[in-house]
């Protein structure tokens with residue numbers, strides 16, 4: 006299968022193609038081929054290390070959007086048993102860009118809530134490319150309330166470019182739906198563990214994107230605005246997104262430094278899509294560990310601590 | 326009073342929509358100097374007349390922009406507003422480098438507005454009820470929400486909860502303040518959490534959305550109120566109209582995201598002219614303020630002893 010190649014990967018992709026072509030030749034008839042293949046393999050490896058050990062913020066944004074990157078439903082399939090999907094917001098529709106389900110992670114019963122990007126164009130159209138409508142947020146909020154009532158910890162997966170900005174989204178109260186998620190999530194009397202697995206686009210990500218323990222994959226991002234839109238606002242030029250990406254402090258490492266998230270989950274060289282099973286398992290282990298660490302906590306303490314955590318976010322001067 | 330007498334007393338009484346209710350045009354012969362033109366009716370107005378009408382056009386009712394302090398003064402009981410948290414000022418935590426340096430924007434905003442950031446908050450009384458009141462000023466970096474705005478709003482809710490006050494916020498905003506990156510986005514969660522705790526404490530919160538209210542501010546504390554009013558002509562939404570237009574690839578219907586259309590779509594309670602706002606909000610508080618919170622020293626905006 007042809008791999009989706011990101012702009013900055015092109016030199017690597019070209020070498021890899023050459024390598025595949027060489028390997029297809031008959032080694033028996035050309036004995037010197039073995040040495041050439043070995044050389045090229047070393048070269049490919051060297052370039053991969055060079056490219057991926059120092060990804061720029063903008064390159065990370067591209068990796069986070071990679072179409073083959075594991076999606077929320079890959080994590081759900083890979084990690085959870087006894088999954089009962091909950092559908093519909095009980096008011097307007099079932100928004101498939103938001104996934105909610107009762108599910109069990111290695112014996113731990115939880116509520117899973119995640120942005121639901123698709124794997125194919127067809128799936129992506131059905132799921133609005135992972136950008137929720139108001140009914141998606143209302144479905145998520147319904148799932149949060151349910152979890153709160155029955156003492157189920159909440160596990161969320163963030164992977165959205167942002168809330169859907171359509172005409173009907175506005176008319177049906179996109180802002181209202183997001184705000185209600187924020188209020189409900191803040192007050193939930195159960196542990197909330199957040200995993201950033203891909204894109205963390207603005208308010209649409211935040212609606213299910215804060216809690217008691219926050220982890221992010223190394224090449225995922227979380228940002229107040231997309232780098233492209235930021236570049237348009239600042240320079241009227243989306244092509245300057247790389248600069249904006251650097252200025253916005255949107256990488257997992259940036260957010261760890263700013264105290265917004267708790268841990269960065271390393272990705273294999275080349276990104277999560279190179280070894281999806283390894284990455285999914287690692288994320289599962291870390292979510293389980295976070296759930297166990299929070300399991301014994303008093304519910305009122307949990308809510309108070311979450312509030313104090315939010316209250317502490319912000320940098321300002323206070324004179325006098 | 327027997328119920329029959331009560332009905333009799335109301336006979337002939339009609340619900341009327343009040344006019345603009347502003348003062349008579351100046352007749353004292355003092356020249357008001359500056360005049361401005363109304364963008365809606367194109368009329369030529371004396372600045373003095375406009376000011377007496379809370380910056381509403383006396384001919385057509387067009388609502389001009391008001392600065393935060395004037396909005397608050399026009400709303401609360403006279404002389405009761407006492408600012409809090411004025412000492413908070415914005416830092417530049419990301420040393421935001423793309424485009425115009427953030428520090429420069431902040432400096433200029435402070436100079437032109439005389440404010441320390443986009444939100445002004447404080448204790449006040451409104452219709453005799455003890456409240457914490459706040460207003461966002463669009464002149465200050467588009468009234469965007471960074472750490473200081475988020476902190477002031479959150480403290481406003483916290484203070485109201487501690488002192489058993491209601492909260493009334495006059496909101497305008499371009500959204501999150503992108504120069505503070507994720508620190509800014511997280512203020513949405515912080516202010517929403519604080520609003521939720523006020524609600525949990527059984528205290529009322531009324532928001533008044535003015536032109537324009539967008540983005541992360543709309544999608545957080547601005548709409549988590551118990552009652553939402555908007556000023557005539559205010560544009561309110563999450564995504565800006567241009568982005569929506571690009572998304573749907575056709576032009577937007579007339580009135581899209583206007584305060585009036587939001588009433589039709591069930592998103593806000595009413596469009597309230599500025600001159601009627603004090604009475605309307607105060608009536609809401611009459612209904613919603615818990616009895617024990619509105620007694621004693623309510624008339625004073627400053628911290629009233631046991632309140």
Ligand SMILES: [Zn+2]
Nearest residue numbers: 363366382385
């Ligand atoms: Zn006019």
